[in-house]
Amino acid sequence: MGVMVNQKFKIKNSDATLHNVHATPKINTEFNFAQPVKEQVNEKSFDKPEVPVRFMCNVHAWMFAYVGVFDHPYFAVTDKEGNFKISGVPNGKYTVEAYHVKTHRDGPGVSKEITVNGDTKADFTIELKK
């Protein structure tokens, strides 16, 4: 998911299993806490832009998440087909950057220069390494 700098977001344990929420940023402040109770909610934020911040669960090695922290509101997460939409972008020239967790764990992503003029389309190709 994506958040803005200093935007509060909620981390919720939806099941009755102990989980551990361990954010491992390189620029922001690391945090690491347990969520032993079902429906437990913790609120957090990051105070600097950083893409991506990796989250892991130290109890279950297969559980992880990535959070992009931005100093602007123009970001999106793709759907299952890889489609995305960023709304409300003023007309002008921009660099759009795309990340995939399998290839850009440590950033940077694939970037493209675009000119936004009303509805504008930008396609990316990201090749997964084996």
Ligand SMILES: [Cu+2]
């Ligand atoms: Cu877990």
